[in-house]
Amino acid sequence: QLECILYRAQDLTTDEDPGDLAELKNGPYSLHKPGPALARAGLSYVLELKVHAKQVGIIGLGRLPDGWHFSTEDLQLLSALAGYAAIALDNASLYRSVESKALEMARLKAYADNIIESINVAVAVLDQDGCITSCNRAFEELYDISRAQVIGTRVEDILPASVIAAIRGIAGKKDWDIQSPVDIFKQHLQTRAARKLIVNLSVIPLRPAIMPNPGSLMVLEDITERVQLEDQLLQAEKLSAIGLLAAGIAHEVNTPITGISSYTQMLLKETPDSDKRKPILQKIEKQTFRAAEIVNGLLNFSRLTGSEFTELDINHVIKESLSLLSHQFESNHIKVESQLDFSLPPVYGNMGKLQQVFVNLFLNARDAMPSGGELIVQTGMEESMVIIDISDTGVGIPQENLKKIFDPFFTTKRPGKGTGLGLAVTYGIIQEHGGGIFVDSNSGKGTRFRLKLPTRLQ
Numbered sequence: 368q369l370e371c372i373l374y375r376a377q378d379l380t381t382d383e384d385p386g387d388l389a390e391l392k393n394g395p396y397s398l399h400k401p402g403p404a405l406a407r408a409g410l411s412y413v414l415e416l417k418v419h420a421k422q423v424g425i426i427g428l429g430r431l432p433d434g435w436h437f438s439t440e441d442l443q444l445l446s447a448l449a450g451y452a453a454i455a456l457d458n459a460s461l462y463r464s465v466e467s468k469a470l471e472m473a474r475l476k477a478y479a480d481n482i483i484e485s486i487n488v489a490v491a492v493l494d495q496d497g498c499i500t501s502c503n504r505a506f507e508e509l510y511d512i513s514r515a516q517v518i519g520t521r522v523e524d525i526l527p528a529s530v531i532a533a534i535r536g537i538a539g540k541k542d543w544d545i546q547s548p549v550d551i552f553k554q555h556l557q558t559r560a561a562r563k564l565i566v567n568l569s570v571i572p573l574r575p576a577i578m579p580n581p582g583s584l585m586v587l588e589d590i591t592e593r594v595q596l597e598d599q600l601l602q603a604e605k606l607s608a609i610g611l612l613a614a615g616i617a618h619e620v621n622t623p624i625t626g627i628s629s630y631t632q633m634l635l636k637e638t639p640d641s642d643k644r645k646p647i648l649q650k651i652e653k654q655t656f657r658a659a660e661i662v663n664g665l666l667n668f669s670r671l672t673g674s675e676f677t678e679l680d681i682n683h684v685i686k687e688s689l690s691l692l693s694h695q696f697e698s699n700h701i702k703v704e705s706q707l708d709f710s711l712p713p714v715y716g717n718m719g720k721l722q723q724v725f726v727n728l729f730l731n732a733r734d735a736m737p738s739g740g741e742l743i744v745q746t747g748m749e750e751s752m753v754i755i756d757i758s759d760t761g762v763g764i765p766q767e768n769l770k771k772i773f774d775p776f777f778t779t780k781r782p783g784k785g786t787g788l789g790l791a792v793t794y795g796i797i798q799e800h801g802g803g804i805f806v807d808s809n810s811g812k813g814t815r816f817r818l819k820l821p822t823r824l825q
């Protein structure tokens with residue numbers, strides 16, 4: 368039946384009287400002589416609770432219910448208990464401060480994680496052994512891989528060996544204890560879903576602030592579109608320079624060719640079939656036709672021919688071009704499959720030129736499939752642009768040629784077979800339409816050309 372009130376030191380010091388405050392804080396806490404504040408609270412005995420000379424509280428005692436004071440034995444027992452109580456109080460307050468520090472840490476970590484999660488470059492954190500300890504959403508999206516597949520995996524098992532070799536080459540190290548940042552620009556990369564990307568890649572060592580070997584940060588930035596744009600600009604410049612030259616030459620050469628061609632035809636008419644010179648004249652005629660074809664290609668390329676733009680149905684243009692070549696496909700054992708979206712809005716363009724584009728692409732596909740195959744033509748919409756995909760199952764284009772195929776006069780066909788103007792002309796026409804042309808090819812498997820055309824000339 369002890370009537371005890373247990374106060375914590377800081378609870379007592381909330382008293383507003385400055386004298387009381389001082390007394391509660393500093394004593395005197397002599398056992399039988401409590402100061403006026405404690406006396407007013409009805410307390411006649413005070414025991415101090417101390418841990419390592421630090422006061423954590425006091426035990427104040429009133430009287431027993433019958434009005435008597437505590438006995439000496441009671442007090443002895445209490446002062447023995449006071450030691451334990453002091454430690455318990457101290458532990459509780461230590462626990463509270465640890466808890467609030469842990470909360471603060473968790474908050475800071477969530478804050479840092481949030482920043483990394485929301486930036487739109489792909490970030491992965493590597494430990495000193497090259498093991499990925501975390502990554503952000505952008506990393507998952509860029510590399511077509513889930514976090515669960517990434518975390519705990521060695522970076523060598525995720526990135527292609529060529530990229531790892533490039534990093535090692537710059538860092539000059541075999542392990543992942545990288546000392547200074549490594550930057551690799553325009554690195555070609557294939558994602559887990561076999562998407563081809565161009566990225567800028569950096570590996571930045573983390574500063575050893577708390578841990579001695581904190582590892583490093585790997586940052587991947589997708590620059591595929593930027594590089595494509597740069598390439599297109601470059602291509603456009605190249606084309607306009609060559610276009611000017613070509614236009615001049617074509618004009619000059621056209622007149623003599625027309626001369627040779629018509630005189631040869633005149634001579635042919637006058638030469639009887641029995642004449643030995645007749646086959647020679649026929650060869651000359653054939654060669655002049657070929658020369659005229661090249662010159663026409665050049666003139667087309669330099670866009671000296673007229674171009675009237677109207678709203679037109681692209682599916683119709685495709686069907687016309689396909690039927691123009693249907694015989695060619697048949698005799699070459701090429702199966703044509705068209706998957707046309709008939710709900711497409713009209714494209715603003717030039718019928719003749721777009722037909723030339725399709726014929727060029729179809730003929731290239733035919734040439735890529737000398738022993739037959741499949742040509743697939745698909746149309747559809749993507750972000751207000753009309754998309755036309757032309758895929759073949761032909762020989763494909765080697766990586767090192769992909770950059771050159773749109774260059775005028777680039778050809779892999781034997782002399783007399785191709786001029787290398789087809790794709791250059793195609794590129795120019797698509798450019799003129801405010802569209803884009805993209806190529807994706809797997810050597811030995813096939814090629815896909817993707818055309819994007821605006822529905823209205825912007």
Ligand SMILES: Nc1ncnc2c1ncn2[C@@H]1O[C@H](COP(=O)(O)OP(=O)(O)OP(=O)(O)O)[C@@H](O)[C@H]1O
Nearest residue numbers: 731732735763772778779780785786787788789790
């Ligand atoms: N579908 C394709 N498959 C494989 N290679 C292709 C394909 N399309 C183009 N190429 C490659 O690109 C090169 C350039 O094509 P382009 O149409 O510009 O010229 P060409 O076909 O060689 O000659 P031209 O079209 O002037 O008669 C080709 O020689 C070929 O190597």
Ligand SMILES: [Mg+2]
Nearest residue numbers: 727731789790
């Ligand atoms: Mg061609």
